[in-house]
Amino acid sequence: GQQVMQIPQYQHVQEGEDFTTYCNSSTTLSNIQWYKQRPGGHPVFLIQLVKSGEVKKQKRLTFQFGEAKKNSSLHITATQTTDVGTYFCAREDGGSQGNLIFGKGTKLSVKP
Amino acid sequence: DTGVSQDPRHKITKRGQNVTFRCDPISEHNRLYWYRQTLGQGPEFLTYFQNEAQLEKSRLLSDRFSAERPKGSFSTLEIQRTEQGDSAMYLCASSLWEDNQPQHFGDGTRLSIL
Numbered sequence: 001g002q003q004v005m006q007i008p009q010y011q012h013v014q015e016g017e018d019f020t021t022y023c024n025s026s027t028t029l030s031n032i033q034w035y036k037q038r039p040g041g042h043p044v045f046l047i048q049l050v051k052s053g054e055v056k057k058q059k060r061l062t063f064q065f066g067e068a069k070k071n072s073s074l075h076i077t078a079t080q081t082t083d084v085g086t087y088f089c090a091r092e093d094g095g096s097q098g099n100l101i102f103g104k105g106t107k108l109s110v111k112p
Numbered sequence: 113d114t115g116v117s118q119d120p121r122h123k124i125t126k127r128g129q130n131v132t133f134r135c136d137p138i139s140e141h142n143r144l145y146w147y148r149q150t151l152g153q154g155p156e157f158l159t160y161f162q163n164e165a166q167l168e169k170s171r172l173l174s175d176r177f178s179a180e181r182p183k184g185s186f187s188t189l190e191i192q193r194t195e196q197g198d199s200a201m202y203l204c205a206s207s208l209w210e211d212n213q214p215q216h217f218g219d220g221t222r223l224s225i226l
Contacts, residue, residue, distance in 0.1 A: 031212055033214065041219070042203060042217040042218060042219050042220055043155060043203070043205075043217045044217070045214035045215065045216065048212060048214065050212070088154050088155075090154070092212075093157065099145065099157045099160055099168060100145075100155070100157065100215065101157065102154025102155050102156070103154055104152070104153055104154055105153075105154050
């Protein structure tokens with residue numbers, strides 16, 4: 001299956017600043033999932049986006065799915081030190097049943 | 113819901129030895145996945161079970177790797193004749209049988225090959 005490309009690879013922000021990570025695919029996605037992995041931890045599911053142009057919010061996190069269903073973004077407003085970790089987007093492998101293809105992730109560090 | 117449990121948490125072994133890891137999924141989850149993660153990378157799919165049936169295996173997966181889920185509950189992943197390149201975090205995840213269900217990951221087994 002096609003990879004999903006994530007940018008940036010690293011992001012260092014001051015606490016209180018906003019943060020955005022982008023996920024891009026060369027092919028149309030049926031859906032996109034976002035996971036967060038804390039340092040030393042395991043990936044934890046955040047959200048799934050399915051519909052074209054979909055926007056979902058979880059407190060300070062805003063997730064968007066592009067109109068063409070080829071890109072997605074995660075925006076965090078007013079970052080906190082608890083937001084530290086690596087954020088992965090993941091797509092389902094075409095023709096399979098739920099196997100995920102993960103991007104390389106964006107590693108977020110927050111300076112207090 | 114006790115979450116996905118993996119054992120051991122860490123395994124250090126010499127090159128050429130065989131290792132086996134165990135995963136206990138969330139009890140009502142039919143689907144079980146194995147992934148491998150190396151530093152700075154996202155998890156990479158290895159294989160997947162629905163109940164006891166192994167439905168898919170990555171083309172990148174060496175013949176030295178084998179996985180089982182004999183009773184549709186826990187699963188084991190065995191690596192024979194380990195190599196340096198096998199050093200990684202091995203993650204297990206489980207989900208409900210419906211499509212588009214989130215996957216719940218365990219804490220992983222970190223394998224180090226000396």
